[in-house]
Amino acid sequence: MAQWLTGEVIENYAWNAELFSIRVKAQPFEFIAGQFVRLGLQHEGARIQRAYSLVNSPDDSVLDFLVSRVEGGKLSPLLHDLKPGQHIEVSQPPSGFFTxxxxxxxxxxxxxxxxxxxxxxxxxxxxxxxxxxxxxxxxxxxxxxxxxxxxxxxxxxxxxxxxxxxxxxxxxxxxxxxxxxxxxxxxxxxxxxxxxxxxxxxxxxxxxxxxxxxxxxxxxxxxxxxxxxxxxxxxxxxxxxxxxxx
CATH class of the missing domain: 3.40.50.80 (Nucleotide-binding domain of ferredoxin-NADP reductase (FNR) module)
Structure with missing residues (x-):
């Protein structure tokens, strides 16, 4: 069963109107480059979550996620609207074999x-x-x-x-x-x-x-x-x- 860390958004960088990078500060954890975690937000009494690959180096203390806002999506529009200082949940442990x-x-x-x-x-x-x-x-x-x-x-x-x-x-x-x-x-x-x-x-x-x-x-x-x-x-x-x- 996944565990969850609470992270703080330190940057939400817009590449264009729909494509953005969320950078998050959270408790450090180990992962292999190519693996993914789930990002989660509490919304209307439930956690909405989705898998996103880690873009940052395993040695980097700041987590980086590249996200495209999906029209009608449950999570990506909420991620798109996050501001620095707001909280986001990050699943543990990292997963995936695309390494x-x-x-x-x-x-x-x-x-x-x-x-x-x-x-x-x-x-x-x-x-x-x-x-x-x-x-x-x-x-x-x-x-x-x-x-x-x-x-x-x-x-x-x-x-x-x-x-x-x-x-x-x-x-x-x-x-x-x-x-x-x-x-x-x-x-x-x-x-x-x-x-x-x-x-x-x-x-x-x-x-x-x-x-x-x-x-x-x-x-x-x-x-x-x-x-x-x-x-x-x-x-x-x-x-x-x-x-x-x-």
């Missing part, structure tokens, strides 16, 4: 996400693990509009700090964006455009992580399987590790 210790070794690591699915990858990249294990890392983030591209300062810092070994490739589906690809992840994999953009091959030496929209994950897995990259399972290691983000 790098579940990913086999390889030459390259492809971190592919849509929307808020980029969150667990940012937590991973804050640690030394991916940089020590993989020669090349590609962070691919697909969104509808350029205004949905988050954490740009941090990402560009990694680009500058790891020339030749870290690539950031935005994908924007509904408008043109300088340096970005136009389209959807499965189609860009199938056409070879994604490989050409990052200058690397999706072959059996690659490890791919998929997080975000379930349709993207389903179609991308199919395309990757056709390329000879099977799903990674504990009983049968492969090349594609997935997280059903919602």
């Amino acid at each position: 790098l210790n579940e990913v086999p070794d390889g030459d390259s690591l492809w971190l592919i996400s849509t929307g808020t699915g980029i969150g667990p990858y940012l937590s991973m990249l804050h640690t030394s693990i991916p940089w020590e294990r993989f020669k090349r890392i590609h962070l691919i983030h697909a969104v509808r509009y350029a205004g949905d591209l988050t954490y740009q300062q941090q990402i560009q810092g990694w680009v500058a700090d790891h020339p030749g070994s870290f690539t950031y490739q935005p994908v924007v589906s509904r408008e043109d964006y300088p340096g970005g690809l136009r389209g959807r992840i499965p189609g860009l994999i199938e056409s070879g455009e994604l490989e050409a953009a990052v200058g690397d091959k999706l072959d059996t030496n690659a490890q791919v992580m998929l997080c975000g929209n379930p349709e993207m994950i389903r179609h991308a897995k199919e395309v990757l399987t056709e390329k000879g990259l099977p799903k990674n399972l504990r009983r049968k290691p492969g090349n594609v590790t997935v997280e059903q983000y919602w």
Whole structure:
């Protein structure tokens, strides 16, 4: 049974009208980059709760959550309206197996996400693990509009700090964006455009992580399987590790 910590909101940062990051100060706890907790709020006599990945480093004392306000949602509109100083509940212990210790070794690591699915990858990249294990890392983030591209300062810092070994490739589906690809992840994999953009091959030496929209994950897995990259399972290691983000 989950236990609950009481945290204090110290920042609610708006990336745009619907996308925001809640930063919370709470009693410290251990987690593995890529794991999630549940955020809860008391509302009309009951706790409303939902799972959110931790964006921050496991060493960071401030918890960071990337949230999209869902029209008609029970919790996200309440989270959107939180102000610094207000309280929020955080579940314990952290959960989930979408972590790098579940990913086999390889030459390259492809971190592919849509929307808020980029969150667990940012937590991973804050640690030394991916940089020590993989020669090349590609962070691919697909969104509808350029205004949905988050954490740009941090990402560009990694680009500058790891020339030749870290690539950031935005994908924007509904408008043109300088340096970005136009389209959807499965189609860009199938056409070879994604490989050409990052200058690397999706072959059996690659490890791919998929997080975000379930349709993207389903179609991308199919395309990757056709390329000879099977799903990674504990009983049968492969090349594609997935997280059903919602």
